[in-house]
Amino acid sequence: MTRASALIWTLGVFLSCLLLQQAHGFELAQSVRRTRHHHSYGWQSPIEFDLRCMIWRNYPEYLGLQTDYTPARANVEIHHDDTLQVTFLSSAGTFTHNKITYDLQQFHFHHPPEHTFRSYPYVCDDDDLTTQRPRRDEFVLEMHLVHQTPDAKIAVIGVLFKLGKPNRFLNKFWDFIPDVEEGSPVGVDDIDAADLDLSDVFIQYMGSLTTTPYTENVFWTVTCGNWNTISKEQLERLQNKLPGANNRVTQPWNGRKVYLNFPYDDDDSKIRQDASSLLQSS
Numbered sequence: 001m002t003r004a005s006a007l008i009w010t011l012g013v014f015l016s017c018l019l020l021q022q023a024h025g026f027e028l029a030q031s032v033r034r035t036r037h038h039h040s041y042g043w044q045s046p047i048e049f050d051l052r053c054m055i056w057r058n059y060p061e062y063l064g065l066q067t068d069y070t071p072a073r074a075n076v077e078i079h080h081d082d083t084l085q086v087t088f089l090s091s092a093g094t095f096t097h098n099k100i101t102y103d104l105q106q107f108h109f110h111h112p113p114e115h116t117f118r119s120y121p122y123v124c125d126d127d128d129l130t131t132q133r134p135r136r137d138e139f140v141l142e143m144h145l146v147h148q149t150p151d152a153k154i155a156v157i158g159v160l161f162k163l164g165k166p167n168r169f170l171n172k173f174w175d176f177i178p179d180v181e182e183g184s185p186v187g188v189d190d191i192d193a194a195d196l197d198l199s200d201v202f203i204q205y206m207g208s209l210t211t212t213p214y215t216e217n218v219f220w221t222v223t224c225g226n227w228n229t230i231s232k233e234q235l236e237r238l239q240n241k242l243p244g245a246n247n248r249v250t251q252p253w254n255g256r257k258v259y260l261n262f263p264y265d266d267d268d269s270k271i272r273q274d275a276s277s278l279l280q281s282s
């Protein structure tokens with residue numbers, strides 16, 4: 001090997017090492033970014049609710065859940081192979097909170113439900129809230145009404161269903177379930193979220209989407225009180241189409257404030273009692 005070729009060879013090895021190192025550094029940076037993305041320990045959803053760890057908030061009756069829904073045409077479809085989603089094709093109305101008006105865009109279903117209610121014994125302690133415990137299993141389905149503002153603020157209303165009478169609202173599109181496939185939606189007219197039984201007792205907190213990319217700063221409302229029902233036959237229809245569970249496990253509270261809202265009444269103690277019995281009798 002001449003001196004010149006030895007020099008070129010050394011230079012070549014040095015350059016390759018440099019490039020490799022840079023590539024590795026880049027990969028490392030990417031993986032750190034990915035890790036951060038997927039393992040956020042911020043305010044994620046869903047969470048487990050305990051009445052006694054929440055902030056109780058009375059509101060004047062007229063300031064209840066401010067929804068203003070209208071009938072609209074929608075596509076009923078299987079989304080990402082794991083949920084039934086109804087996507088509106090025109091304006092289906094709004095949800096307003098704190099002077100922000102969000103447009104209803106779509107709703108979809110989780111079976112089993114994602115938000116859970118804690119059973120006894122309870123401790124208002126973050127670490128403890130993450131541990132698995134026996135939970136009430138009366139709720140069989142959770143529906144998420146997803147709303148968005150033009151500048152992409154997201155608000156979701158969660159509606160829980162118990163087994164019982166057939167649901168009038170679901171009936172409107174439920175018969176189409178066997179026919180819908182991923183990528184081939186069925187169009188249905190006049191789906192009206194106003195037909196849902198939304199309660200005047202509801203829980204609110206800041207959380208996230210419960211599917212990727214788990215975006216945070218989502219304003220959550222979960223209604224409780226007037227439970228909506230779904231018949232065994234209706235539930236089976238969904239289960240036949242989507243046999244797997246599509247719920248995310250509950251996430252730590254991480255110091256969040258969770259509010260239980262109910263209408264104002266002069267007799268505050270009576271309301272507290274009623275609210276407590278909501279979950280006892282559910």
Ligand SMILES: [Zn+2]
Nearest residue numbers: 108110144210
């Ligand atoms: Zn959802």
